[in-house]
Amino acid sequence: MKRLELSHISTQELKAYKSDILSFLEACSYDLNDDDIIIYINRLKNSYSPKSVRNKLIRIRKFLKFINHSLADDIKLPRIPKRRKHVIKPKDIRQILTEADSKLRERYALKVKSATLLSATSGIRAEELYNLMWKDIDAENRTIYVRAEFAKDYEDRVTFFSREAQEVLQEYLSVVKPDKPLFSKKSLLYHFGKLNTSLRMKHMRKFFSQQSDRLGMPTAVKKILMGHSTAGDVDLSHYDFQDEEELKKIYDKYWKDFRILDC
Structure with a gap:
């Protein structure tokens, strides 16, 4: 666990590692003979989805390699079935707002x-949203400053949000304390659970990506705003040198006046 902490993985992933490895060890009675390991892996395959099994086996295999167990290299990861992509339309977001x-x-x-509109029109990740502080948002200029320590690629970046999001955000900021995260994960999950929707904050980012394409925003700019890596992509190298002002102009051309409630 100490070695994992030094690898800069997220707290959430660290907890998942600890939970999966402890369950594995307990199921094998802390005596890692080959038969018990095989029985446990087969039990996982019969109890969880392929994606969950894959994630658990990655962690177990990493642990077995750490202790130089002979079975580590024999553990094969299951293939994950490719499902039909989930298309999210403005009406789906509108339902959340009205409910x-x-x-x-x-x-x-x-x-x-506020959280829904901010995410749906800016493309920030759910974990980035949960860590936003008052100081990270310039409501007047519709700008979000994503701090490197909360970004997936550990790089600072800016992104923007629509006027519709700005209206709701400014109203929300008037009733919250400035010294705490604006959008608690626990609170949002709880209140989303009261709504008749299967969507969660992670889906707002997907909506931003899909709706940006529908609006005609250049893919290069969309990737930069969402924090996707542009390394090695010659087509995107030109946009890497756009400053904040130029990025905002491009964003505003497509998103500034887009309104979900009016679609």
């Missing part, structure tokens, strides 16, 4: 609507 107003108390409705 929040009708089913949640005003303060919590504001939080859900």
Whole structure:
């Protein structure tokens, strides 16, 4: 676990490693003979989805390699079936906004609507949203400053949000304390659970990507705003040198006046 902590993986992934390895060790009674390991792996395959099994086996295999167990290299990862891609339309986001107003108390409705619109029109990751502080947002200029320590690639970046998101965000900021994260993961998950939707914050980023394409935004700019790596992509190298002002101009051409509630 100490070695994993030094690898800079997220706290959430660290907890997952600890949980999976402890379950594995307990199931094998801390005596890692080949038969018990094979029985446990087969039990996983019969109890979890291919994706979950794959993730658990990656962690178990990493642990077995760490202790130089002979079976480590024999563990094969299952293939994950490719499902039909989930297309998210403005009407799906609109349903969340209208249900929040009708089913949640005003303060919590504001939080859900603000988080949803901010994510859906900026493309930030869910974990980036959960760590946003007041100081990370310039509401007047519709700008989000994603700090490197919370970005997947550990690089600072900026992205922007629509006027519609700005309206709700400014109302929300007037009722929250400036010294705490704006959007608690626990709170958002709880209140989303009260709505009649299977969508969660992670889907807002997918909506931004799909809707940017529908609006005609250049893929290069979309990738930069979303924090995708452009390393080795010659077509994107020109955009790497766009400053914040130029990026905002391009963003505004497609997103500034886009309104989900009016679609």
